[in-house]
């Protein structure tokens with residue numbers, strides 16, 4: 663059996679719900695017999711049925727003979743959630759072979775689902791495309807392991823690193839392709855955050871517009887967050903971490919898209935808490951303007967060379983995408 667091939671199919675299904683599962687992971691499942699997919703399912707949106715349940719929804723017990731179920735994430739075994747746990751359901755179903763990409767990252771439940779399957783004579787193969795699954799669900803892993811939202815910082819700048827003119831004008835430095843890409847990124851996060859100055863100067867609408875996901879009835883617009891010293895004066899690194907942890911805990915926000923002006927960009931990078939940085943670069947020179955002011959390094963040996971992904975848009979804008 664080509665495990666990678668079928669797990670890849672399950673991962674593709676999982677990824678089709680990007681932007682719709684909120685604090686839940688994206689999960690896919692395919693049921694295979696004689697090297698053919700006979701059924702499939704995925705977790706379609708927050709609060710909906712789980713992938714393995716959808717994959718087995720129309721399958722009778724007799725049809726499970728000689729089948730293997732591929733699931734991208736360990737089936738859950740805990741009751742602390744909206745839907746019934748999947749591992750006992752799999753035991754009930756009569757399935758005999760299960761292939762799983764990764765264990766559930768939640769330390770309280772990790773391994774319990776697999777144990778339940780094994781204790782009930784289900785053969786389990788674990789770790790197929792584990793790395794790919796973890797990449798797909800990087801936000802969920804951050805949430806589970808750190809109890810903190812995934813922080814995705816985005817800035818737009820000129821070739822000379824300027825984020826707005828000296829008079830504060832910044833709309834628009836980059837072109838329409840970059841802005842569509844920003845809306846895609848917004849749609850993948852549970853909230854959009856801007857600093858108080860940007861809120862006052864730009865009056866941004868902070869919503870997702872003009873992209874396909876807006877027509878999906880299960881899509882929910884991100885929450886809006888304004889960071890201001892008036893309500894949350896953040897001084898120490900600990901203040902910043904507590905601020906974000908409280909948002910995760912109290913507002914159930916698992917990912918925040920931060921659209922920073924130069925001041926907020928500088929402040930937040932100094933805390934070393936950002937998970938992903940997307941820099942959109944327009945092929946223009948602004949000259950005098952406002953820019954990133956963090957670090958004040960005294961020695962070039964202190965520079966970090968980041969790994970990054972790059973995209974070039976048809977109008978010449980570039981996107982440099984870094985994961986820390």
Ligand SMILES: NC(=O)c1ccc[n+]([C@@H]2O[C@H](COP(=O)([O-])OP(=O)(O)OC[C@H]3O[C@@H](n4cnc5c(N)ncnc54)[C@H](OP(=O)(O)O)[C@@H]3O)[C@@H](O)[C@H]2O)c1
Pocket residue numbers: 816817818819824825826829830831832833835856857858859860861863864889890891892894895896897921922923924925926927929
């Ligand atoms: N090129 C880009 O990507 C981009 C993106 C966004 C904005 N901009 C431009 O950037 C300009 C505004 O930039 P900016 O750097 O002044 O503003 P900013 O990004 O809005 O960040 C500064 C604001 O964040 C809040 N803040 C900063 N440090 C804080 C802390 N330690 N604790 C709590 N709150 C804190 C403050 O809000 P309060 O004043 O309410 O206390 C402050 O006004 C605008 O002209 C806008 O057009 C450019």
